[in-house]
Amino acid sequence: MNKFLLFCKKVGNKFLDIVFPTNTKCIFCEDEIVDFEKKPYCERCEKTAFNTGTKCVKCDTQIKSGNIICDHCKSHERFFEKCYCPLNYEDSVRQSILRFKDSNARYLAKNYAKLIFEYIKNENLQFDFITFVPSHKNTIKRRGYNPANLIAKEISLLTNKPCIETLIKVNETPQQKSLSYQERAKNLEKSIIPTNAKLIKNKTLLLVDDVVTTCATVDQCSKILRIYAAKVYVAAIARNHLKTDIKKTPA
Ligand SMILES: [Zn+2]
């Protein structure tokens, strides 16, 4: 093959990689895998990616064996029924979610939605509508999309339940990452308002987010939704575990 043809092949492959980026690669670590259709992740990631073991019955964080509920859920009123997170927000899963949120890897929404769908199907979860944690319009403009909305739409396709907008973020909140639960909750209180309230009256909702850390965001959203809705369940791709609960001795 001459140099020009080789060059065309290289460019062509690169183009295919961009258009169909995960066809043969692990959705978490991006290593090549054998049967993507069967399992879109490699064996190494499979060992650590999934959120299993003893978990809080309310917020799905890992807790010390023998415990039922984490300290945080024990001491804070929760406005949602239960939270479902199939993955751990660690290592290659974390890298994958960062690509999804910050590097335009929107195609991952389909894979994440499938993992959430399999999890809630196993739990036989029933609900009327799917909704999502809102992003401020400036954030959507900057990023090009709301990651939670993308996943919610894909779950809607898998479950045949309508995906509707129920919350609007009217004020931009500062970066939540470094803030405590109370600070996060306070920041959110006046920044989110409801919409489609009539539609969700007495209904059961599945509220979708990307990552759950302190539960402040999903709890504040649930609090607003519960003014109208009968019940709110929460689903996210991954749980950023509260390390203190894992280390604690059984209560
Ligand atoms: Zn992998």
Ligand SMILES: [Zn+2]
């Ligand atoms: Zn909990």
